[in-house]
Amino acid sequence: MAQDVSSYDIARNEKFGRYLVANKDLEAGELIFTDKPFAFGPKPDSPPLCLGCYCPVQGTLCSRCGWPICGAECEAAPAHAAECSVFAAAKVRFQPPDDWTASSPQLDCITPLRMLLAKERDPERWKRELEPMETHAAARQERPAWAADQVNVVGFLTDHCRLGARFDKELVQRVCGILEVNAVEIPSRGGFSIRAVYPQLAIAAHSCVPNIVHTILQNDYEVQVRAAVGIPSGAALHLCYTHVLSPTPTRRDYLLESKFFACDCPRCADPTELGSHLSTLKCSKCDNGVILCNNPLDNESPWQCTDKNCGFQTSSAAMRKMLAVVQAEVDQLDALEGTQAIEMREATLKKYKSVFHPRHGVLLSLKHALATMYGRVEGYGIDELPDLLLERKVELCRLVLDTLQIVAPGETRMRGLMLYELHAPVMFLARSEFSAGLIDQDKLKERLQEPIRLLAEASKILGREDPQSPEGITGEIARQSMEQLQASIEAL
Ligand SMILES: [Zn+2]
Ligand SMILES: [Zn+2]
Ligand SMILES: [Zn+2]
Ligand SMILES: [Zn+2]
Incomplete structure (x- = not known):
């Protein structure tokens, strides 16, 4: 629910449908609203997860209904109570798979069922906040997911679980559409990602350059929505529905496929992605140019070298194919551990150095991973790094x-x-230069001001995260590290 005194209005236009607009000047970091999920639960194709805490389970089932539950505490979890009665009454049990780690469609019915049961509990909220939601039914009917939902969710719940008299098939399919179009992925307490529908957050329009951010609190999965930057009164509030560091073809294909719209935001419209070059390639035929898409809003548009004398050109299809091949190679690196995780990423960066701009999204995602791994992976601990x-x-x-x-x-x-x-x-570089006698103590003090500023801002931003989440814990460590560093500078 919105706060009593809200700092935003709901507006409506042809392009976005309903969307949110700031009705006063907002400062960076300012809380705009909080929202409770209408329902939350497993994502489609999840491996068997505990229906109380969403940690992976290996064969433990609820003693009442026979669906995956990790133990007695989760058996009594409020989120599981209503569906537990449904399954127990219908005597429909979870079918134990051969491989408990493999994804399976069995849990696909859980979140839609929770939506339906929540509708029964709170018909007013359903009417007010869920009824107006977009489901893109016509477009969805063309997709294979529609037919799968028809079997795994609609047929399963109405026939198998004998809920047909309570919820008609059309409503169940509509709930599937609401989830597909409006649900967001959130981290669960068990560390696994699940999905949730936040009615107010779902109204925020998309932009590939978002101006709001959201944080999930772990206790009841409440979402807090804040301004990421200063937002003037009257400006639309934009959330990014996809990964901000992905290149334009990847983002636009995802948005069209899963959110049913062709993004034409200023970043998508600009071949250089506002100068970030996240989708720019190097030219293999000359040294002067880079390869950009002629018109990124047209999926058929060719990609061309910027050097007029070079004239190298390639088709959009060839470009997308190449991106998919490299992306698949990069995705495989996620399975690596230890020093290999670092060394293979560096090797992959070297391999594609002459193909992509240094800030291309594919390389940048590797660099982002490496930025975190150096100093943390065994053999590359921060005090061992040369x-x-x-x-x-x-x-x-x-x-x-x-x-x-x-x-x-x-x-x-x-x-x-x-x-x-x-x-x-x-910080380590400054100290290392001081030990080597390259800088004196005054210079060291001066150089240590930067890590203090970095820690101060990190702790301010991450201090807004749930204190029990990994980010919230890092925020607290940042605050303590800043105090220690300040004390050590004063003692110099
Ligand atoms: Zn559990
Ligand atoms: Zn149960
Ligand atoms: Zn865009
Ligand atoms: Zn060229």
């Missing part, structure tokens, strides 16, 4: 921060985490 690798970590953090400044400006979680990552190598 100056050269400390400098590498500094370079990677600054590159990500500079890019965020363009595509996701302001006080974002990602910025807070990168500022925290950056403070350590800056």
Whole structure:
């Protein structure tokens, strides 16, 4: 629910349908509203997860209904109570799979069922906040997901679980549409990501350069929505529905496929992505030009070298195919652990150095991962890193921060985490130069002011996260580190 005195209005236009507008000047970091989920639960194709805490389970089932539950405490979880009675009454049990870690469609019915049961409990809220939601029914009917939902969710709930008299098939399919179009992915207490519908947040329109951020509190999955930057009264509030560091073709394909619209925001319309170059390639035929899309809003538009004398050109289809191949290769690196995780990423960066602009989204995601790994992975601990690798970590953090400044400006979680990552190598490099006699004590004190500023901002931004979440914990560590560093400077 919105706050009593709200700092936003709901507006309506042809392009966005309903959207949110600031009705007063908002400062960066200012809380705009909080919202409770109408329902939350597993994402489609989840492996068996506990229906109380969403941690993966290996064969433990609820003693009443026979669906995945990790233990007695979760069996009594309020979120599970209503569906537990439904399954127990219908005697419909979860079918134990051969592989408990593999994704399965069995849990696809849970979140829609919770939506339906929440509608029964609170018909007023349903009418006020869920009824007006967009479901893109006509477009969805063309997709394979519609037919899958028809079997795994609609048929399963109405026939198998004998709920047909309480909820008609059309309503169940509509709930599937509301979830597909409006649900957001959120972290669960068990660490696994789940989905939730926040009616107010869902009204915020999308932009690939968002001006609001949202944080999920772990206790009851309440969402807090804040201004990321100063927002003038009358401006639309924009959330980014996709990964901000992805290149334009990847973002636009995702938005069209899963959110049913072709984004034409200023970032998508600009071949250089506002100068961030997240989708720019290097030209293999000349040294002077880079390859940009002629018209990024047209999926058929060719990509061309900017050097007029070169004239190199490639089709949009070839470009997308190449991106998909490299992305699949990069995704495989997620499975690596330890020193390999770092070394293989560096090797991949080297391999594609001559293909992509240094800030291309594919390379930047690798650099973002490396910025966090240096100083944390065993064998690459922060006090074992030679100056050269400390400098590498500094370079990677600054590159990500500079890019965020363009595509996701302001006080974002990602910025807070990168500022925290950056403070350590800056601090270690200053101390290392002091030990080597390259700088005197006054200069050292001066150089240590930067990590203090970085920690101060990191703790301010991350202090807004749930204190029990990884980001919230990092925020608290940043605050303590800043105090220790200040004390150590005073003792110099
Ligand atoms: Zn549990
Ligand atoms: Zn149960
Ligand atoms: Zn866009
Ligand atoms: Zn060229």
